[in-house]
Amino acid sequence: MLKPGAVAGLAASILAVVFVASSLVACQLFPEIDPISSLPEPRPTAQPTAQPTVGPASVQEFRSNLRGDPPTLDPNLSSWDATAAVVSLVFEGLFKFDDKQTLAPAVATEVPTVENGGISADGKVYTIHLRDDALWSDGQPVRAGDFEFSLKRLLDPKLRSDNASSFYDISGARAYNTALGTPRAPVTRTDMALAGLRDAVGVKALDERTLRITLSDPRASFPMLLALVPASPIRQDILTASGDTWFQDPASYVGNGPFRLAEWVRRDHITLVPNASYAGPRPKLNKIVLNMVIDPQADFAAYVNGEREVVAVPPQQIQAVRNDPSLSKQLVIDSRMATFALQLNNRKPPFDDPKIRQAFSLAVDRAAFIHSAHLGIGKPAYSWIPPGVPGHAPELGKQWAFDPMRARATLAEGGYPEGKGLPPITFEYANTGNNPLYAEFFQDQFKTNLGVDVQLEPMEPAAFTRYVNEARHMIGLFGFGGDYPDPDNWLPSFFRSDGPDNKAGYFNKDVDALMSRAIVEPDVTKRTQLWAEAQQTIVGDAPIIFLYYDERYVLVKPYVVNLRVTPMDTNSVPGNRSLDGVYLLQH
Structure with a gap:
């Protein structure tokens, strides 16, 4: 299970229920930023600007940052981002x-x-x-x-x-x-x-x-x-x-991956060197130094000062990077294989009625949320499976895209014209990070676009988690970061009636049947179709309000060759899965 705030690792990483937005927690109010339409399109990776005649650097040392000291390097206990970043290179x-x-x-x-x-x-x-x-x-x-x-x-x-x-x-x-x-x-x-x-x-x-x-x-x-x-x-x-x-000891930390542990200086850095016994091609890098700087701003400054080859851009620095003539050319934007949403408790009136859930979804301006409250990070989501995962359907769910007139009409069709007669509606959230600002944004959306008053209920994070687990909430913020690129990792846990993360209490017997068939179907084409039918039905029922697909902004030095940033990389070391083939040009 991935740990929110220090995320990475394995299995069903629900960033949920506390919605600290992991690396996206900002320290300032809503700054002026460019419209969403001006955001750079994702591109593969920064390519070296050096002339082709420039050869490899004499020192092949790659420097990155773990954002802290790993609590363990035991593969079986890999539940933290820093742990996964190291283990993936050693094993x-x-x-x-x-x-x-x-x-x-x-x-x-x-x-x-x-x-x-x-x-x-x-x-x-x-x-x-x-x-x-x-x-x-x-x-x-x-x-x-x-x-x-x-x-x-x-x-x-x-x-x-x-x-x-x-x-x-x-x-x-x-x-x-x-x-x-x-x-x-x-x-x-x-x-x-x-x-x-x-x-x-x-x-x-x-x-x-x-x-x-x-x-x-x-x-x-x-x-x-x-x-x-x-x-x-x-x-x-x-x-x-x-x-x-x-x-803990390089002598006993024996792995079978492309690199081996050379030293672990607690709370300072980890050094990896090539594994001479590795069965695959020998890595071109002679050394990887993974620092343990916790402050993302200090990590970013180290990159600017030439002390890193790659860095995740802090949200507060994204606008400056986009405007910088040099750094903007080193910018890589990639999906984090994570989706965030508003959870609606389908067990409680009025959200036991699909019409009301649809009305609330129509009342949310996702692009405005990303632009004004989320520092321009992310892409609007209308379904659950994100880009980069088989089963992602870009057009699916757009029938519930922002439309205030339809939202009010749908609410009226559900028996609550202008919100009259609705039971009291509360919005519970963990009172941490930017969550209060997010909650206020959605409170305003429901009032302005739907005419519905929603009472905000800030809670201590642990208490909020218990509240959701006990199905006492009405609306809550949550997100999920996947572990592997398959609908099986995304749909059953959240939308099957017996799914362990189905905190919304959603139930549709047809969806259950489709997913049960998809899980065991060996034929890829048939299986893909079953998952597609299941997600289409889920989206039609609008059990939750899909908000946005998360993105990560990464800077890569132009002299770095073959680094590929993918949705499955760890957050702390972008491109970790390609480091066995990376090398540095003279610079």
Whole structure:
């Protein structure tokens, strides 16, 4: 689970319910900025301005920033952005995502399918073959047993990994992971009983190069989970010898990725160097220095002063960067694979009526929110799946785009002309960051465009989270940052009736049926159509008010070659997934 405010990592990263807008929290009121129409269009990445005859720099040192000291570098416990940024460079899983966010083999020889024999006819058994040249940084071969150990350790109830529940599709995984209960309701088990549950988990190394994973039910997107950081291989012998602090010492922090840990100076920096045993092409960079500057303004200043090769632009500096003749040429704008919305409690009147939800959606000027309240960051959203994720439909949901006249007419059709007769409506929010300003913006929208008075209810963040979890709210701000590019990561959790993040209480039996079919459908074309039908139905019901797709603004030095900023990168180190191929020109 990704942590808001220090986001990155894995599984269902709900930036939700507290809506601190992670890196978008600004320290000032609404500044004058250019209209949305003048924002630069996204482009691949800053290209070197040097002449083609200029060769590589003699010093290949890439400098970036983690925004703080990682709480851990343990792959199984990777729930923080800084952790994921480092682990993704030191470890390599069975699969990875290529430049087009398509699943590709990494340590595995191929992506399993029914056709190549990697997936059984019933979709429950995966047989994955490993490359015979994959090595650990100490020269030992990567074995199937290293993946078995890692996945079972991830599910170990004593480890209490936030990421474990994402792998409950594996046979026996839930039973093992929940065997000790919860901190509030603990369950006592003998070591023998736990060992039995561990052995029953459906992950088995058949030999040194073959891994078999058995699921309790088919899930077509399951291989994507094996491409995420928490599913990285881990050596049992290393942990046995070094204990729980194995990741703190470069000597015992043995990985199989393109880089290895050279030093970790707490609260200062981490240094990575090439892994000489890496099975893939040797990185061109000789050193990566990841600083730990918490202040984004100080990090930005370091880039301007020539002390960074890449930096995430603080929201307050975006306008200045756009106006700067040099920095504007180094600017990269990319989707963060995150969507933000207003949650409507479908269980409570009047939001149990789709007509009323539609009216409220029509009353929101998303472009005005982005422009005046959000520093011009983001693109208006009318559906849930964001750009960069298969299933994104740019035109879907525009029937609920800002239209005050239709909003009032729709409210009247729902039985509340000019808002007369509506029950009291409250807007709850976590009283932190810019949330009060956002709440006031929407309060004004509903009053001006719909004629409805909405009472604001600021709350302490933890209390707000409990309030939403108990389904007591009416309207709330929330957002979601995805972990992998598939509708499976976006729709079921929020819009299936039994979805763990369905705090809106939305229910549509047709949507449930479509998603149940899509989850198990192996045929990509059929599966895509099922997800499309499900999202179209969801958007028609308007269970929430889709607000905006998040963006990130990144500066890349013109002498940096091959850095690709993608929606799946960590927030702290943009382009981290391409650093194995990056090099620097003379400058």
